[in-house]
Amino acid sequence: MRAVPKRDENSLLAAYHGGLRRHWPLSARAFAHLLAYGGQGGWSASERQLLPDAVRRAGLSMRDRKGLHRLLNPAAFPFTANPLKNKQLFAQVAQAAGLPIAAACDLAREDLAGWLAGETDIIAKPSFRSKGEGVERFQRMDGGWRGGGGPIAKAALQARLRDLWQAGGVIQRRLPTHEMLADLSPGALPTLRVVTCLDEVGAPEACGLALRLSAGGARPVDNFNAGNLVLGIDDWGACLTAWLGGAGRPTRHDRHPTTDAVIVGTPVPDLIGAIALAGRAHLAFATGFTVIGWDVGLTSAGPVLIEGNWNPGTDILQLVSGRGLADTRLGALYRHHLDQLPADRWRAARVMEWDRRGR
Incomplete structure (x- = not known):
């Protein structure tokens, strides 16, 4: 959701919202202004607790950040x-590039039971999630496996891991x-x-x-x-x-x-x-x-x-640095790339967009 106010507090928001104002038709601008007037944009209550006023005046909120990243990262969807x-897919690209990643079980190429026989501590991560949601750890202890909910039978563990992998998740060796x-x-x-x-x-x-x-x-x-x-x-x-x-x-x-x-x-x-x-x-x-x-x-x-x-979070960067993003090198590069965006990219942006998993 892109809620665009009539005025902006800093140069980064001016570059982002200004591009939308210049390229959107009147109907889209009016809808985005109405959303902003209704409090749908800008800083959430939790962000106001997290960041002081001085940082927020030069900052980028979570709501604005996602819309901005959609413009700068067009390959995000589907x-x-x-x-x-x-x-x-991440593991495939990283392996092809020779980048160090955690050892994992590829069920398309190897037997899960055989792989687990050589492991004592694993991490299971569902795909299409963020903020650590759904991540589980399983350890071999006293001859059996144990997860966050307690002991789990070998057959039950294998069934859970197969379901996770078939849904796009990964099964990795836990790193020390x-x-x-x-x-x-x-x-x-x-x-x-x-x-x-x-x-x-x-x-x-x-x-x-x-x-x-x-x-x-x-x-x-x-x-x-x-x-x-x-x-x-x-x-x-x-x-x-x-x-x-x-x-x-x-x-x-x-x-x-x-x-x-x-x-x-x-x-x-x-x-x-x-x-x-x-x-x-x-x-x-x-x-x-x-x-x-x-x-x-x-x-x-x-x-x-x-x-x-x-869509990397910017709140923690602004928290630990004590600076709003507009006053940083990252903010300067955001402005540079927004200035270079072609007009059709701006025009294709919608006031409301949905996260598409598939086509």
Whole structure:
């Protein structure tokens, strides 16, 4: 939904909404203005809790961000053909490009029972989901398998995994956390979010960083919205103060709330390699994608590509940096690409669009 107000608070919104105003017919402009007047655009109540006024004045809201990314990433739809949404397709593209990803079971080529016989700790991820939704961990313990809901029979586990794979999901070996971060992310693999955007000459540039850590608990994910930690990284590659997400206003933490391990000042291992991996990944996925948010796992064996996101969240970048997106390098590149968009791309944008899985 594109709700377009009569006036914009910053230069990034002016570039985005201004392009829509110039290219839309009067009926579309009137509908978008009516939605804005009715409070359907701009900042949500949760974002107003998350980000201070000064950041929001120069910022990009979730509602505006998705519409903007639809313009800059035309290959996002349909989801079945989007390698940044279809997890099996993502693995195929990454493997073909020689990018490091988690070992996985391909049921089209190998027997699930035989693969499981050699595994002790696996992660099952449904396709076409986001924010860690539906991700499950299964461990072999005391001769049997156990998931988040307790023990599970071998036959039941195999049936569940087959159904997940047939629906487009992936079955992966769980990756071990880098030893330097073991006490800072006790419940899940920590990931470095690297937002890359094509620069003025078409080369991928890392424009935003945020480290995500598990706060502990049963869920095998590190997503901020799931009640975990996110933090910025200083110029020397060390952790800044972390923010704990979940219900209500986020809280600041210099030490881990579960393990009491020191967060601030801890060096981020393999930081340069993780950023470089994100840049290599964007080259492999660049067709139809101007901006991508990468999740790079920081493992004991080095950086591993977990997934890419066609509609990367900008709230956590604005939270950890304390700056609205319009005042950042990423905001400058957004404006550059919006200025370069052909008129037919603007005209094809709709006030209301649906997320299409298939054609």
